[in-house]
Amino acid sequence: MNRAERVGARIKRFRELAGLSKSELARRVGVSPTAVNNWEDQGVMPRMEVVLRLEKVLEVDWMQLMSARSDDNVSAPFAADAPAPGQPEPSRRERLDRYRREIADLFDVAPEQVDIVIRH
Template identity: 35%
Template sequence: MTAAHGDPDLPSADQLGSRVRAARTARGMSLRDLARRVGVSPSFVSQLENNKVNASVGTLYKLVNALEVSLDELMSPTPDATAEPEPGRVERAPRPSVHDLDALPPMAWDPEEPVWPRVQRNVQRGASRAQIRFPGVTWERLTREADPFVDFLHVTYDPGSASCPEDDMMRHGGREYGFVLEGRLDVQVGFDTHTLEPGDSITFDAMTPHRLSNPHDGVCRAIWFVVARRNDDRSAALDDPSPHVTHLPALQD
Protein backbone atom coordinates (compact mmCIF):
# COMPACT_ATOMS: atom_id res chain seq x y z
CA MET A 1 0.00 0.00 0.00
CA THR A 2 1.19 3.46 -0.84
CA ALA A 3 -0.52 6.76 -0.26
CA ALA A 4 -0.98 10.17 -1.72
CA HIS A 5 -1.23 9.04 -5.32
CA GLY A 6 -0.79 12.12 -7.47
CA ASP A 7 -0.91 14.58 -4.59
CA PRO A 8 1.09 17.60 -5.83
CA ASP A 9 1.91 18.75 -2.29
CA LEU A 10 3.91 15.65 -1.38
CA PRO A 11 7.70 15.57 -1.78
CA SER A 12 8.94 13.77 -4.86
CA ALA A 13 12.30 12.03 -5.20
CA ASP A 14 13.85 15.17 -6.68
CA GLN A 15 12.60 17.19 -3.71
CA LEU A 16 14.29 14.76 -1.34
CA GLY A 17 17.63 15.27 -3.07
CA SER A 18 17.23 19.03 -3.11
CA ARG A 19 16.29 19.08 0.58
CA VAL A 20 19.39 17.09 1.50
CA ARG A 21 21.48 19.59 -0.48
CA ALA A 22 19.73 22.56 1.12
CA ALA A 23 20.28 21.20 4.64
CA ARG A 24 23.94 20.49 3.91
CA THR A 25 24.68 23.92 2.46
CA ALA A 26 22.72 25.67 5.22
CA ARG A 27 25.14 24.13 7.71
CA GLY A 28 28.20 25.05 5.67
CA MET A 29 29.02 21.39 5.19
CA SER A 30 30.91 20.15 2.14
CA LEU A 31 30.07 16.98 0.24
CA ARG A 32 33.18 15.41 1.72
CA ASP A 33 32.24 16.42 5.28
CA LEU A 34 28.75 14.94 4.97
CA ALA A 35 30.06 11.80 3.32
CA ARG A 36 32.55 11.29 6.15
CA ARG A 37 29.85 11.67 8.80
CA VAL A 38 27.50 9.27 7.04
CA GLY A 39 30.18 6.75 6.08
CA VAL A 40 29.68 6.93 2.31
CA SER A 41 31.64 8.40 -0.59
CA PRO A 42 31.35 12.06 -1.67
CA SER A 43 30.29 10.72 -5.06
CA PHE A 44 27.33 8.95 -3.46
CA VAL A 45 26.19 12.14 -1.72
CA SER A 46 26.46 14.06 -4.98
CA GLN A 47 24.46 11.45 -6.87
CA LEU A 48 21.84 11.38 -4.11
CA GLU A 49 21.42 15.15 -4.22
CA ASN A 50 21.06 14.94 -8.01
CA ASN A 51 18.53 12.08 -7.78
CA LYS A 52 20.74 9.55 -9.53
CA VAL A 53 20.74 7.05 -6.64
CA ASN A 54 18.36 6.13 -3.83
CA ALA A 55 19.26 6.07 -0.15
CA SER A 56 18.45 3.06 2.00
CA VAL A 57 16.48 3.48 5.21
CA GLY A 58 19.71 3.12 7.18
CA THR A 59 21.51 5.73 5.10
CA LEU A 60 18.61 8.16 5.47
CA TYR A 61 18.79 7.88 9.26
CA LYS A 62 22.51 8.63 9.13
CA LEU A 63 21.84 11.61 6.89
CA VAL A 64 19.24 13.19 9.17
CA ASN A 65 21.49 12.63 12.17
CA ALA A 66 24.50 14.18 10.43
CA LEU A 67 22.47 17.12 9.12
CA GLU A 68 20.61 17.58 12.43
CA VAL A 69 17.23 17.64 10.72
CA SER A 70 14.11 15.57 11.29
CA LEU A 71 12.53 13.03 9.00
CA ASP A 72 9.59 15.42 8.87
CA GLU A 73 11.76 18.09 7.31
CA LEU A 74 12.54 15.71 4.45
CA MET A 75 9.04 14.27 4.15
CA SER A 76 6.83 17.31 4.71
CA PRO A 77 5.19 19.00 1.75
CA THR A 78 6.04 22.64 1.23
CA PRO A 79 3.99 24.59 3.79
CA ASP A 80 1.21 26.78 2.50
CA ALA A 81 1.42 30.03 4.43
CA THR A 82 -2.05 31.04 3.28
CA ALA A 83 -3.81 27.83 4.32
CA GLU A 84 -6.44 28.19 7.01
CA PRO A 85 -6.15 25.87 10.02
CA GLU A 86 -8.73 23.10 10.21
CA PRO A 87 -11.74 23.69 12.46
CA GLY A 88 -11.37 22.20 15.90
CA ARG A 89 -7.60 22.39 16.01
CA VAL A 90 -5.92 22.14 19.40
CA GLU A 91 -3.43 24.80 20.45
CA ARG A 92 -1.23 24.33 23.48
CA ALA A 93 -0.60 27.20 25.84
CA PRO A 94 2.58 29.11 24.89
CA ARG A 95 4.79 27.96 27.75
CA PRO A 96 7.03 28.23 25.76
CA SER A 97 5.84 27.22 22.29
CA VAL A 98 8.32 26.06 19.67
CA HIS A 99 7.46 26.29 15.99
CA ASP A 100 10.94 25.94 14.51
CA LEU A 101 12.34 22.46 15.13
CA ASP A 102 15.88 23.78 14.77
CA ALA A 103 15.22 25.98 17.82
CA LEU A 104 14.79 22.98 20.07
CA PRO A 105 17.74 22.30 22.38
CA PRO A 106 19.42 18.86 22.11
CA MET A 107 17.47 17.63 25.14
CA ALA A 108 14.16 19.50 25.02
CA TRP A 109 12.30 17.07 27.26
CA ASP A 110 12.34 17.92 30.93
CA PRO A 111 9.73 16.09 33.07
CA GLU A 112 9.34 19.22 35.19
CA GLU A 113 9.14 21.73 32.34
CA PRO A 114 8.26 19.92 29.09
CA VAL A 115 8.54 21.93 25.89
CA TRP A 116 5.76 21.03 23.46
CA PRO A 117 5.17 22.55 20.04
CA ARG A 118 1.62 23.57 19.24
CA VAL A 119 -0.63 21.14 17.39
CA GLN A 120 -1.82 23.31 14.53
CA ARG A 121 -3.68 20.72 12.45
CA ASN A 122 -4.92 17.52 14.04
CA VAL A 123 -6.10 15.18 11.31
CA GLN A 124 -3.94 13.47 8.69
CA ARG A 125 -6.11 12.05 5.92
CA GLY A 126 -5.14 8.66 4.56
CA ALA A 127 -5.12 9.87 0.96
CA SER A 128 -2.55 12.62 1.51
CA ARG A 129 0.20 11.26 3.73
CA ALA A 130 3.72 12.54 3.20
CA GLN A 131 5.92 9.64 2.20
CA ILE A 132 9.43 8.54 1.35
CA ARG A 133 10.04 5.54 -0.90
CA PHE A 134 13.13 3.37 -0.86
CA PRO A 135 13.73 0.25 -2.97
CA GLY A 136 11.02 -2.09 -1.68
CA VAL A 137 10.27 0.06 1.38
CA THR A 138 7.75 2.89 1.87
CA TRP A 139 7.44 5.17 4.90
CA GLU A 140 4.26 7.20 5.32
CA ARG A 141 4.07 9.87 8.00
CA LEU A 142 0.95 9.58 10.15
CA THR A 143 1.10 13.06 11.67
CA ARG A 144 -0.13 16.10 9.78
CA GLU A 145 2.79 18.20 10.98
CA ALA A 146 6.35 17.79 12.18
CA ASP A 147 6.77 16.39 15.69
CA PRO A 148 10.18 16.89 17.31
CA PHE A 149 9.73 14.02 19.75
CA VAL A 150 8.42 11.13 17.65
CA ASP A 151 8.46 9.73 14.13
CA PHE A 152 4.98 8.17 13.76
CA LEU A 153 4.96 6.06 10.60
CA HIS A 154 3.09 3.49 8.54
CA VAL A 155 5.78 1.30 6.98
CA THR A 156 5.53 -1.15 4.09
CA TYR A 157 8.19 -3.77 3.35
CA ASP A 158 7.88 -5.68 0.08
CA PRO A 159 9.12 -9.30 -0.10
CA GLY A 160 12.93 -9.32 -0.20
CA SER A 161 13.32 -5.76 1.09
CA ALA A 162 15.27 -4.55 4.11
CA SER A 163 16.00 -1.35 5.99
CA CYS A 164 19.74 -1.70 5.45
CA PRO A 165 22.41 -4.19 4.33
CA GLU A 166 23.26 -7.07 6.65
CA ASP A 167 26.79 -5.74 7.19
CA ASP A 168 25.75 -2.14 7.95
CA MET A 169 23.02 -2.23 10.59
CA MET A 170 21.18 0.90 11.72
CA ARG A 171 21.97 2.66 14.98
CA HIS A 172 20.66 6.01 16.22
CA GLY A 173 19.23 7.73 19.28
CA GLY A 174 15.85 7.04 20.81
CA ARG A 175 13.61 4.02 21.25
CA GLU A 176 11.56 2.16 18.65
CA TYR A 177 8.12 0.61 18.92
CA GLY A 178 6.54 -1.48 16.18
CA PHE A 179 3.19 -3.23 15.61
CA VAL A 180 2.62 -5.52 12.62
CA LEU A 181 -0.68 -5.14 10.80
CA GLU A 182 -0.19 -7.56 7.91
CA GLY A 183 2.42 -10.06 6.74
CA ARG A 184 5.60 -10.94 8.58
CA LEU A 185 8.65 -8.86 9.45
CA ASP A 186 12.05 -9.96 10.73
CA VAL A 187 13.55 -7.54 13.26
CA GLN A 188 17.20 -8.11 14.19
CA VAL A 189 18.29 -6.34 17.38
CA GLY A 190 21.90 -7.01 18.25
CA PHE A 191 22.48 -10.74 17.90
CA ASP A 192 18.79 -11.70 18.17
CA THR A 193 16.32 -11.92 15.29
CA HIS A 194 12.56 -11.90 15.91
CA THR A 195 9.91 -12.76 13.32
CA LEU A 196 6.80 -10.66 13.95
CA GLU A 197 3.36 -11.67 12.69
CA PRO A 198 0.08 -9.71 12.62
CA GLY A 199 -0.76 -8.54 16.14
CA ASP A 200 2.84 -8.87 17.37
CA SER A 201 4.71 -5.83 18.67
CA ILE A 202 8.29 -5.02 19.61
CA THR A 203 10.21 -2.42 21.62
CA PHE A 204 13.97 -1.84 21.57
CA ASP A 205 16.69 0.71 22.24
CA ALA A 206 17.58 2.24 18.87
CA MET A 207 21.22 2.63 19.94
CA THR A 208 21.48 -1.16 19.63
CA PRO A 209 22.39 -2.14 16.06
CA HIS A 210 19.19 -3.23 14.33
CA ARG A 211 17.75 -4.21 10.98
CA LEU A 212 14.24 -4.72 9.61
CA SER A 213 13.71 -7.11 6.71
CA ASN A 214 11.03 -9.08 4.92
CA PRO A 215 12.43 -12.39 3.62
CA HIS A 216 8.89 -13.78 3.43
CA ASP A 217 6.45 -14.18 0.53
CA GLY A 218 3.90 -11.46 1.30
CA VAL A 219 4.02 -7.70 1.80
CA CYS A 220 4.40 -6.56 5.41
CA ARG A 221 2.63 -3.47 6.73
CA ALA A 222 3.23 -2.11 10.21
CA ILE A 223 2.89 0.92 12.45
CA TRP A 224 6.23 2.23 13.70
CA PHE A 225 7.20 4.80 16.32
CA VAL A 226 10.70 6.20 16.81
CA VAL A 227 10.66 8.22 20.03
CA ALA A 228 13.25 10.85 21.05
CA ARG A 229 15.58 10.16 18.13
CA ARG A 230 16.65 13.80 17.97
CA ASN A 231 16.61 14.38 21.71
CA ASP A 232 18.85 11.53 22.86
CA ASP A 233 22.18 12.90 24.08
CA ARG A 234 23.77 9.50 23.47
CA SER A 235 23.58 10.28 19.75
CA ALA A 236 26.67 12.46 20.14
CA ALA A 237 28.69 9.25 20.13
CA LEU A 238 27.56 8.68 16.54
CA ASP A 239 29.26 11.81 15.20
CA ASP A 240 32.36 9.69 14.62
CA PRO A 241 31.50 7.51 11.62
CA SER A 242 34.21 4.95 12.32
CA PRO A 243 32.89 1.36 12.18
CA HIS A 244 33.37 0.62 15.87
CA VAL A 245 30.98 3.46 16.69
CA THR A 246 28.31 3.36 14.00
CA HIS A 247 28.29 -0.25 12.91
CA LEU A 248 28.40 -3.75 14.27
CA PRO A 249 30.20 -5.44 11.35
CA ALA A 250 28.32 -8.36 9.82
CA LEU A 251 25.44 -7.66 12.20
CA GLN A 252 23.81 -4.58 10.70
CA ASP A 253 22.51 -1.22 11.84
Protein backbone atom coordinates in the same frame (compact mmCIF):
# COMPACT_ATOMS: atom_id res chain seq x y z
CA MET B 1 10.61 17.33 -10.23
CA ASN B 2 10.05 13.79 -8.93
CA ARG B 3 10.24 12.74 -5.28
CA ALA B 4 13.86 11.53 -5.46
CA GLU B 5 14.91 14.86 -6.98
CA ARG B 6 13.04 16.76 -4.23
CA VAL B 7 14.76 14.64 -1.58
CA GLY B 8 18.13 15.37 -3.19
CA ALA B 9 17.36 19.08 -3.24
CA ARG B 10 16.45 18.96 0.45
CA ILE B 11 19.64 17.10 1.36
CA LYS B 12 21.65 19.70 -0.54
CA ARG B 13 19.88 22.64 1.11
CA PHE B 14 20.27 21.18 4.62
CA ARG B 15 23.91 20.35 3.89
CA GLU B 16 24.56 23.91 2.75
CA LEU B 17 22.70 25.34 5.77
CA ALA B 18 24.98 23.19 7.97
CA GLY B 19 28.02 24.59 6.16
CA LEU B 20 29.20 21.16 5.03
CA SER B 21 30.87 20.18 1.77
CA LYS B 22 29.72 17.04 -0.01
CA SER B 23 32.94 15.33 1.10
CA GLU B 24 32.45 16.32 4.73
CA LEU B 25 28.83 15.16 4.74
CA ALA B 26 29.91 11.87 3.18
CA ARG B 27 32.60 11.38 5.83
CA ARG B 28 30.22 12.12 8.72
CA VAL B 29 27.46 9.87 7.35
CA GLY B 30 29.84 7.05 6.39
CA VAL B 31 29.26 7.00 2.64
CA SER B 32 31.31 7.96 -0.40
CA PRO B 33 31.25 11.49 -1.83
CA THR B 34 29.83 9.86 -4.96
CA ALA B 35 26.79 8.73 -2.96
CA VAL B 36 26.13 12.31 -1.82
CA ASN B 37 26.52 13.50 -5.41
CA ASN B 38 24.09 10.82 -6.57
CA TRP B 39 21.44 11.94 -4.03
CA GLU B 40 21.82 15.63 -4.73
CA ASP B 41 22.42 15.69 -8.47
CA GLN B 42 21.29 12.35 -9.93
CA GLY B 43 17.94 11.79 -8.20
CA VAL B 44 19.05 8.66 -6.34
CA MET B 45 17.20 7.94 -3.08
CA PRO B 46 19.36 7.18 -0.04
CA ARG B 47 18.63 3.97 1.89
CA MET B 48 16.61 4.42 5.08
CA GLU B 49 19.51 3.54 7.39
CA VAL B 50 21.51 6.31 5.69
CA VAL B 51 18.59 8.73 6.04
CA LEU B 52 18.66 8.11 9.79
CA ARG B 53 22.36 9.00 9.86
CA LEU B 54 21.68 12.09 7.73
CA GLU B 55 19.03 13.08 10.24
CA LYS B 56 21.64 13.19 13.02
CA VAL B 57 24.39 14.87 11.03
CA LEU B 58 22.12 17.54 9.49
CA GLU B 59 20.04 17.91 12.68
CA VAL B 60 16.72 17.54 10.85
CA ASP B 61 13.82 15.16 11.12
CA TRP B 62 13.95 12.31 8.60
CA MET B 63 10.43 13.19 7.43
CA GLN B 64 11.68 16.63 6.42
CA LEU B 65 14.26 14.97 4.21
CA MET B 66 11.98 12.34 2.70
CA SER B 67 8.64 14.12 2.39
CA ALA B 68 6.87 13.67 -0.94
CA ARG B 69 5.44 17.17 -0.76
CA SER B 70 6.60 19.58 -3.40
CA ASP B 71 7.18 22.45 -0.97
CA ASP B 72 10.81 22.78 -0.03
CA ASN B 73 10.69 25.15 2.92
CA VAL B 74 13.62 24.07 5.03
CA SER B 75 13.88 27.28 7.03
CA ALA B 76 10.65 26.59 8.93
CA PRO B 77 10.48 22.80 9.16
CA PHE B 78 7.40 22.45 11.31
CA ALA B 79 5.56 25.60 10.27
CA ALA B 80 2.60 23.44 9.22
CA ASP B 81 2.11 22.54 12.90
CA ALA B 82 1.45 26.16 13.83
CA PRO B 83 -2.05 27.44 13.14
CA ALA B 84 -2.54 30.54 11.04
CA PRO B 85 -3.20 33.69 13.05
CA GLY B 86 -6.77 33.64 14.33
CA GLN B 87 -7.18 29.91 13.62
CA PRO B 88 -7.71 27.28 16.34
CA GLU B 89 -4.93 24.87 17.23
CA PRO B 90 -5.35 21.56 15.33
CA SER B 91 -6.51 18.70 17.52
CA ARG B 92 -4.25 15.75 18.24
CA ARG B 93 -6.45 13.63 15.98
CA GLU B 94 -6.07 16.14 13.10
CA ARG B 95 -2.30 16.24 13.55
CA LEU B 96 -2.07 12.45 13.77
CA ASP B 97 -4.12 12.11 10.59
CA ARG B 98 -1.84 14.58 8.83
CA TYR B 99 1.28 12.67 9.96
CA ARG B 100 -0.32 9.40 8.82
CA ARG B 101 -0.91 10.91 5.35
CA GLU B 102 2.68 12.21 5.19
CA ILE B 103 4.10 8.81 6.15
CA ALA B 104 1.84 7.13 3.58
CA ASP B 105 3.07 9.57 0.90
CA LEU B 106 6.65 8.90 1.91
CA PHE B 107 6.27 5.13 1.45
CA ASP B 108 3.79 5.28 -1.44
CA VAL B 109 1.02 3.46 0.43
CA ALA B 110 -2.55 4.34 1.39
CA PRO B 111 -2.99 6.16 4.75
CA GLU B 112 -5.13 3.24 5.93
CA GLN B 113 -2.02 1.04 5.70
CA VAL B 114 -0.12 3.19 8.21
CA ASP B 115 -0.36 2.24 11.89
CA ILE B 116 1.20 4.56 14.43
CA VAL B 117 2.10 2.96 17.76
CA ILE B 118 3.03 4.90 20.88
CA ARG B 119 4.80 2.97 23.63
CA HIS B 120 5.08 4.25 27.16
